Amino acid sequence: MRAYNFCAGPAALPTAVLEKAQRELLDWQGTGVSIMEMSHRSQEYVAVAEKAEANLRQLLNIPSNYKVLFLQGGATLQFSAIPLNFFGKNAKADYIKTGIWSDKAIKEAKRYGEVNVIDATVNVNGKTGIAQSQSWNFSEDASYVHYCENETIGGVQFKDIPKTKAPLVADLSSSILSAPIDISQFGLIYAGAQKNIGPAGLTIVIVRDDLLDQAKPEIPSLLKYANQAHNQSMLNTPATYSWYLAGLVFEWLLEQGGVKAIHEKNLAKAKRLYDYIDQSDFYDNPIVKDNRSLMNVPFTLVNDSLDQLFLQQAEEHHLLNLAGHRSVGGMRASIYNAVPLEAVEALVQFMEKFAQAHR
């Protein structure tokens, strides 16, 4: 049987997507070969790739003046690619700091230019949150403003899209496709695939086309957005199988009713879990309510000596990967698009029983 998988990433994929991939693994649509054995330049594969992009454009309502790139290297390679692509004319940017991932982006950007760090983390009565935007000191001349829309490790998410003068660049790795978002407010968004898109090894970049030509000269050719945009992300062989699987996920999302429909399900899942934690005196969520993540729900046991027992018994109940990130400990339930409400229901029921047994 399929377990309930709360992994932060590589994360659960829709069972229907895996079943379809399984069916056609050895013979894609009667061609006699696997899709992963097919030339990326073949007519058949190009149609698969283009359909994936078209479906993503539909799902996110991406304006036509944005390029959609299917790249490799994860969000971490984008931490370098972004300053390398945008620091050619003015090597200066504002970075909003809200947790571990935005901090990693900051450290890498500093290697390529001047970074104005806006520390937006606040502590309100012992809970972590994001400061009000009025307190943020943007530079007058930044090439862009970077932020991490949802901090996967901390479980902290922005309530609103920041208003900025400079183009806004956002890491949406763990929140893309979980809720409607207005792409036109961004200069660039990027996301590693391994949460809401597909398998690890694929990275989506959506970039406004007027921003393509300001790369630093030392940029590796493959990392240059302009090069990839002009070659439909096929400057070299892309991660063809991951791109195909992403396409299956996009199709599945459309079948679910699109991003608006999946967002409603996500809201219901998150409400069920946060509501249960809030009424409990056995569990706690450390985040300010307005900044709670829709996708990553960290929680602690009031008595942390029970952590290991909790994780062990959860696993026995087929509730997998509930340990918090190794840097923070505690628990974390990642409830991405592919995690069904039943999984959250099963988790809450287990949490309830565990609390009763150990209070």
Add this chain to the structure above:
Amino acid sequence: MRAYNFCAGPAALPTAVLEKAQRELLDWQGTGVSIMEMSHRSQEYVAVAEKAEANLRQLLNIPSNYKVLFLQGGATLQFSAIPLNFFGKNAKADYIKTGIWSDKAIKEAKRYGEVNVIDATVNVNGKTGIAQSQSWNFSEDASYVHYCENETIGGVQFKDIPKTKAPLVADLSSSILSAPIDISQFGLIYAGAQKNIGPAGLTIVIVRDDLLDQAKPEIPSLLKYANQAHNQSMLNTPATYSWYLAGLVFEWLLEQGGVKAIHEKNLAKAKRLYDYIDQSDFYDNPIVKDNRSLMNVPFTLVNDSLDQLFLQQAEEHHLLNLAGHRSVGGMRASIYNAVPLEAVEALVQFMEKFAQAHR
């Protein structure tokens, strides 16, 4: 039915590997989750990753002072990563030019330092080959010497490993694991996975550990071999599913008897095809015999107006992807490890019939 797939890459994978992947796609070894839904830091996944590396080390007899890295971005990203990693102390290298891929590596390296190009292409009685090494002018102070061991597009392969004073860096994308090779003669070898290793989106780098610390300061952190080596290629989330599939291919190769045994099969396949072409006056191979590729066999029809008909009828016989690279035209049969002798036999029989019908 499975067709015979002569694609240059992404290329045929062993049917047994795809069948195993298919069986366990939704539930890896009773865990209730797909291997692609598993954290790269989980005990189970780390064991899969380590076993893949151990099997590759066994297959290639890799000495213990070499690191094996499982990276992303293809050989093309290595065209940048190599000079960025090795030009920190002395931004100068020798590059041997033998075709389109070595030339791409040269163009990218020139962006980061001084490149001494050794043009080793020769024309002998209308056939393309590689010049004798006595004619190569190596620099006295190169940081490394780069070459492409097998030119996938041209179908040109080195007969011997070049003898160099500086560490030897080799692109083995289309020849790795096809024949025994003495790793200790190299400073670094690299290979995109999509020919003899696994699906596109994975890149193997094997690097001698004394070469790790000479990177240029502007190198993206993720491209720095030292960083990846110190983090077991998990500086960020690697391409977990591709790594797993590569591991299945390595297991399959061991079951076949290892690289020596597969090499014998490859020799038999290549001999069958080249021998047939050589005795024919209808087909021609444009490469000097000593430099013919074991993996990529380009051939032309003496009457090239029949090319399209040849390709169309081949496809009707389930002989797929025989068109030459778009930059050179003609035909090319890529006969990687996963292409069985029966496929070559079927191809030769078809070529024979086609020649009889059209001479």
